[in-house]
Amino acid sequence: MGDVAMSVPVLGRLLQQYPEVRLSVVTKSFFAPIFNQLPHTQVIAAKVKQEHKGILGLRRLAKQLKELKPYAVADLHQVLRTQIIDFFLKTYGIKVARIDKGRAEKKKLIQHQKKQIKPLKTTHQRYADVFADLGFPIDLNTDLPVIKPSLSAAAQEYFSESDKKVIGVAPFAAHEAKMYPIHLMRELLLKIAKTNRFSVLLFGGGKKEIEQLDQWEKEIPNTINLAGKQVFSEELAIIAHLDAMLAMDSGNGHLAALYEVPVITLWGATHPFAGFAPFKQTEQLQFTPSLEKYPLLPTSIYGNKILPGYEQVMHDIDQNQLIKTLLQVVKLN
Structure with a gap:
């Protein structure tokens, strides 16, 4: 859930700086409320334990995404499942960019010997770099209006x-x-x-x-x-x-x-x-x-x-x- 949540400040600034962009976010349906504050954004449920299970299921999901006729796809997860989807999307001629997780840098950071540690690139910046690879560089230092969801009457009691x-x-x-x-x-x-x-x-x-x-x-x-x-x-x-x-x-x-x-x-x-x-x-x-x-x-x-x-x-x-x-x-x- 943390990785999903970290994408939202990046996506919000992408939409702010490129108002012509429309987003389709593929994620578990449980996470859909996290993206409610984003304009011009739809969530497509990845049902990886049901109809999108296994290679054939992932191919089915890739075909579903193909029907959207996307300009490009940003893989912010870069795991085996998304790599398989990426493969199918590329065979359809769709441009795909993947996150560089900096595995070598992180391996060095956690080496079990005395070391001088320094900050690595943030995950937010790594997400932004994916969009830069697709031709949409993002300035993460810009301010973005915060849209807070309304509280129910019951929840207001806590405050x-x-x-x-x-x-x-x-x-x-x-x-x-x-x-x-x-x-x-x-x-x-x-x-x-x-x-x-x-x-x-x-x-x-x-x-x-x-x-x-x-x-x-x-x-x-x-x-x-x-x-x-x-x-x-x-x-x-x-x-x-x-x-x-x-x-x-x-x-x-x-x-x-x-x-x-x-x-x-x-x-x-x-x-x-x-x-x-x-x-x-x-x-x-x-x-x-x-x-x-x-x-x-x-x-x-x-x-x-x-x-x-x-x-x-x-x-x-x-x-x-x-x-x-x-x-x-x-x-x-």
Whole structure:
């Protein structure tokens, strides 16, 4: 989901800078609400477990795309499935450009030896480069009006306490190495509650995650678990109206950034220098472990590998500084 969300600021600026362009976005139907803020954009559902399953299914999808008579196709994913679709599209004479994921640079960044790390090209810029290859260079530094989806009457209740700022907390990630330890997150949430200046909305998914968030809702004042209680489009609308989001290196931070919500991100085995930081979020909002103490960081691009001795890298994140930063971004300090 994070990769999908990161495409939206790029696509929005493409449409702003080239108003004659019309977009057809191929993605899972679940992700369609993410693109609602884009003008002149239709979403085509990729049903990869149904009619578009396997090579024959992908050929069927390619034929469907051919019927649109596209000027060109931008492959922002560059995995086996999209490569197969690209092949079929090229046989139809359609121009295709693919993302350069910078695999060699990223491999060097995570090498398990002492190193001097430096920021790599951001994923947003890599997406923009694909369109430049098709003849549409994009300036990502331009401002874009933010269109926030409307809240339902029920969702407005979460924002009803005028004396408190509403923040989202998304404490989970796809891999343990990217996730702030559960006991420390509980400790942090208790400290946030103790300030009595915030209403906290918890985001997540999956049975075990929901059980954990339900427990925190019972234990911690001014804390509400939204996981499993909203359809995705409603959850997205709520995220758009937050005063701030606290997230891991995961999708929820990228969703919040779409609506220019300040996003504080906690990093573990991964690092913002790999290019996956939420769009236009400052370095001060990226909380990373000490590189002096853990000189081999980052040890993974996607957070799926834990290096021995690096299991507790996130324990050193300064919670008091984090809360101070949170107060600053919501203008309470």
